Amino acid sequence: MELRTVLVVGTGLIGTSAALALRKRGVRVLLADRDQGVVRLARELGAGEEWQSGGSADGAPLAESDRADLAIIAVPPAHVATELLELQRIGAARCYTDVASVKAEPIHRAAQLGCDLSSYVASHPLAGREKSGPGAARADLFLGRPWALCPTEEADPEAKAAVLRLIELCGANPVEVSAVDHDRAVAVVSHAPHVAASAVAARLADATDVALGLAGQGVRDVTRIAGSDPGLWLGILSGNASPVAEVLEAVAHDLADAASALRALAEGDGTATNELTQLLKRGVAGHDRIPGKHGGPASEYATVQVVIGDRPGQLARLFQVCDEVGVNVEDVRLEHAPGLPLGIAELSVEPDAGIELTHALRERGWQVP
Ligand SMILES: NC(=O)c1ccc[n+]([C@@H]2O[C@H](COP(=O)([O-])OP(=O)(O)OC[C@H]3O[C@@H](n4cnc5c(N)ncnc54)[C@H](O)[C@@H]3O)[C@@H](O)[C@H]2O)c1
């Protein structure tokens, strides 16, 4: 099914990322959000044009020619069903999907509200960031990532085809699964890990400056997602409460056993190492089962790492070189080495530009490892 026009409702991180990906593939994208400021920012980032057709004053449905082929509802889980109802009331699109991180509850709520389930196929891209809003959006966010779709029995083949085409245009891999199975699965691979990350990160709130000065990559890896918006995550976790609670109970059990084993070890009971070893080995086995664990997210950009001194003007000089050689910087990430006057700037550039930029920087004396 061809998607010529897509309406994105909720132009935050996920909505704007999908919009940017669709724009790159030549799709016309209409943008809406209850906050006009984020719509404007998304538009300025090149994600599409502001949706003008919020329905006629008398509440009559939109003309067939004004309808989008697909509407993507990218708002917090608790607002999905009410948005769907309102969009369907004005006939905003031929087909509808949402991208919420939980699936059973929004579908159930949509059925309760009397939404048309034939034109709606719920979905969920398994890609995101710990940052919210259109400013954090990236066109390549979904590349190579799983994207779940949960068609109900009522769903028309046309609606499913529209969502499959959306997933394809965003470069993601479709995974069809029932809403209940989806929610149980993401409790294990996303929602419980998030709470575990928050619990570890919470220990850092009153850690000493000495401890924080010794923070390496390990704690950053384990706690990155704990930096996410608590309001959004409260909505996600409460929408999948029982499955997440079940996984957390098992994790809490393992942690309690590990703590007891360490107490016993501290008191001289050498046999307690067996229990710890078993947990660490089960951890290795679980980690090894994550598909593509060495690949990380696919990216359409090359990255160039440059060592920079922690002094005023260094980044400006670096960008000056990019300007001189005509290389557009798509993204920048800075890593600071605590206590050292150095850091690494990681520049994302078009694949062809990576080698050229590396040469240009080295010629000018920059350290590009
Ligand atoms: N953050 C992630 O990593 C991630 C990943 C996959 C899916 N999701 C899901 O995507 C959805 C959006 O999350 P996000 O991270 O983009 O959040 P976000 O906070 O960046 O964006 C959400 C946007 O929705 C808007 N909004 C809220 N209620 C609205 C309503 N009733 N009508 C119109 N706009 C409304 C907000 O103004 C905001 O701009 C959520 O359902 C979330 O569960 C998030």
Ligand SMILES: O=C(O)C(=O)C[C@]1(C(=O)O)C=C[C@@H](O)C=C1
């Ligand atoms: O990588 C991140 O920062 C995420 O937020 C990603 C992540 C995940 O757990 O994989 C988080 C929640 C979403 O529903 C989908 C993806």
